[in-house]
Amino acid sequence: MEAAKALHTITVEMTTGMLVLSTLAIIVLTSQAYFGKGKYGKFWDALDAVALLGASVGTLILILAIVTGYRQWPIEALMNGTIAKNKIFSSYMALAFWGAFVAVRLAAGKTLWDRKGLSAFSIFLGLGGFAYIVFTASIGGTLAGKPSGFEEIARQFVETRQTFTLPTAANILLILLGIAIPLIVYFQSRKKKAS
Numbered sequence: 001m002e003a004a005k006a007l008h009t010i011t012v013e014m015t016t017g018m019l020v021l022s023t024l025a026i027i028v029l030t031s032q033a034y035f036g037k038g039k040y041g042k043f044w045d046a047l048d049a050v051a052l053l054g055a056s057v058g059t060l061i062l063i064l065a066i067v068t069g070y071r072q073w074p075i076e077a078l079m080n081g082t083i084a085k086n087k088i089f090s091s092y093m094a095l096a097f098w099g100a101f102v103a104v105r106l107a108a109g110k111t112l113w114d115r116k117g118l119s120a121f122s123i124f125l126g127l128g129g130f131a132y133i134v135f136t137a138s139i140g141g142t143l144a145g146k147p148s149g150f151e152e153i154a155r156q157f158v159e160t161r162q163t164f165t166l167p168t169a170a171n172i173l174l175i176l177l178g179i180a181i182p183l184i185v186y187f188q189s190r191k192k193k194a195s
Helices: 001-036 043-070 075-080 081-112 116-143 150-153 168-194
Strands: none
Touching: 001 081, 001 116, 043 081, 043 116, 081 116, 081 150, 081 168, 116 150, 116 168
């Protein structure tokens, strides 16, 4: 059991580190897309590599963190505990956001950062994924008896101690994202092949 806890802690820390690094790179690249003066150069290529590598590796390790997280508690405790259910939900949302970012970046290539609309969508995915990672880690800290304080801020907006449902507008947004992401990836890859 101790080995499983240690492995979960390691995977959570690695996930968080990789995704924070990716988020910072995405912010800088999107800023360049909106406020830059054109040519990117080697520095921007390196930032693009950091964004993609951080998101890809972070997403893979996030899957491992989810698996090791399930090993921490009996399944009955996970399915009957409201805080645990909220942690599971937020970890899957983080996985969805980061998986979508990786898919969009792979389909669009480095030219993603030359397109303002796609850059804006990418920063939305990156910041959404980052917020869910922070939320998940904060709930995990509460479950481990080491609250971070972030959950108290989040509780001003969403009650994490009870099972919550998303507002209708958020559900509609998630449905639209679920439809839009594959379409964007498809059309971007066709555009890339045509040029």
